[in-house]
Amino acid sequence: MSISTLPGSLAGKRGLVIGIANEHSIAAGCARAFAQAGAVLTATYLNEKARPFVTTITDALPCDILMPCDVQAEGQLEAVFEAITQRWGKLDFVLHSIAFAPAADLHSRVVDCSAQGFATAMDVSCHSFLRTAKLAEPLMVAGGTLLAMTYIGSERVIPHYGIMGPVKAALESCVRYTAVELGPKKIRVNAISPGPIATRAASGIEHFSDLLDTAAREAPEKELVKIEDCGDLAAFLVSDAARMLTGTIIPIDGGEHLLGA
Template identity: 40%
Template sequence: MSNGLLSGKKIAIFGVANKRSIAYSIAKALAREGASLALSYQGERLKDTVQEFADELGATYVAPCDVTDEAELTAFFSGLKDEFGSLDCLVHSVAFALKDDLRGRYIDISREGSKIAHDVSADSLRVLAQAAEPMMNEGGSIMTLTYLGSTFAFPNYNVMGPAKASLEATVRYLAYDLGEKKIRVNAISAPPVKTLAARTISGLSEMLAAYEDKAPLGLQDVDSVADVAVFLASDLSRSITAETLICDGGYSRMGL
């Protein structure tokens, strides 16, 4: 059900790959609430799929943006400025680590693997915020997706744990910098969701079962995460910045 919470808001979303992507559920929820959307995609192979989603959701701007590619970043934001003029919200739902670095022992991963995970999964938030800042409106909102592996050690989550810790610290530093312009920066800490990225983590089914078993509200679905994104994109969350909102049905607050 739509409450029109985001009518008139212009929002750019990074991280839609397929129907299972958290970013796709977020895009659907933001569109439902009346937002105008821009979608990025990583590489030609995702172009047609993301264009289909854009058609379905009425997104008027679709362009490639690999966060490690300076030329694509510049072109994306230049086209976005032409299309939207200004921006109210940016959703960062991007992460990557080499498959071998999401199994076995963390201590054994390569320096290259560690660099890639941190660059794509954490520093890219700063990079996107830097590119978006000149066109962001006062009262704007930037959000990212994180996981509890930032704070607690989970078997196999490995390199993504320190990357998420860095991402959450990035949120706080960006919030400090952009507070002056009344731009808020927050993270949503989501429960495990069966997506392409999550499926590369060895032992995902055990994680899902643990949440179902231990969380007071049970395992939460992706639409509950998307509704928190609506809240963070809307003016209802105007006093919240530099936060990590944990939306895990209470899992992280339980002992046994």
Template identity: 55%
Template sequence: MDLSGRRGLVVGVANADSLAWSATRHFRNAGAELAMTYYNEKARSFVAPLAEEVQAQLLPCNVLEEGQLEAVFDALRDRWGRLDFVFHSIASARKEDLQGRLADCSGVGFAEAMLVSCHSFIRMAKLAEPLMREGGSLTTVSYYGAEKVVEHYNVMGPVKAALEASVRYLAHELGPARIRVNAISAGPVRTRAASGITHFDELLDEAARRSPQRRTVDGCEVGRVALLLASPYASAITGEVVHVDAGFHVEGMVFH
């Protein structure tokens, strides 16, 4: 699969365990030229060596800081003049909202989780559109908790559901510009983001027990699908939520 001559932005690499990092390596191995972002100066120390490894431009991006996301796309316009794909893999919720009941979630906490995890993708679509003059691909990352109740996923369930709905509406709106919009619903993988979910080990065990393949997935498998969606091989795929979960979504579960 060849991405030579294509240019892409990856948002959401926190460290070498991130799903976004696996996607980044696949993009680079396929020949793409890349830009990556980091959340803050503390995160930069983990992300900078990775960016250097794949020769990616590194830019700061906290989507809650006014102007930072716009500055990323301004920099890409100045450097490249165009953009071929975006991989979005950021999500956040306040600890008390992620670990507490949805019924107890504050309005401020819910709004913040939605802004970071969902609306940031919508904003990126708007900013990427004028740079994707010859079409392009936007991909985000979701999880089965958007479809069915997963115990301990709490506020992120409705937030990811909104993200998946946004994928469908953006695919409809941007389709005439030949911009494809998709989500990867990844099975549970031990990442920094997953560490905030209580009883995560139980979730991993249950996924391995219940999935048709009787196993969990790894980041490399998610990265390969990210590469596919960014490539011309997926030219007719848009508005989809692609499950990369060893088939778990066909079984379903509710934790008790």
């Protein structure tokens, strides 16, 4: 049986991955899974300093386009979509896996965060997803899939997760609204909610090792989720096998979400 006939195959599909930081990032695990399932990718890197860490991933993949994309830099996100338009003329899926909050605001109480810090966190972590969806829409001529990354801190108060909790709650709401708005065009929108993973982004959260220890100890599966697990789920969600699944926040945490606050 060829890969193109397998359930969940991505053969012939083209996707954009935003958020690879290094080989340990969730987006890297997803990019590898997309490629293994047969997809061809566009990937982005934050800046020239980050590029070598991203190319260690993309050099081993079918990656047609590699471009800088700082969503706060004017025109960079739009330039990525213009390159996709010129090279491919279509797009089948997008993975949005970026989040940021200024350290001072991330490490403060939510009630103490600055207006600018809150706005920055919302812009990078949430509104950039809406911008991405708007740019992807005209390229998804035969339908497609948009994926975001979230965390259970959106619905529970997780110690030291701080301002990112409200920001992720906003992102999840955007996923639901966007799913309804783009559904008539056969564009599906979902979010993946992994348990704690030791990524560079997560290292900015104070006492993050405590979250890892708790998850490994208390999750029914008694182990931590891996980036490869997230990749397998993401590849399924962007495949035709998930064609009737949209507007959903999907936990992948070994069952930890079942245990309550």
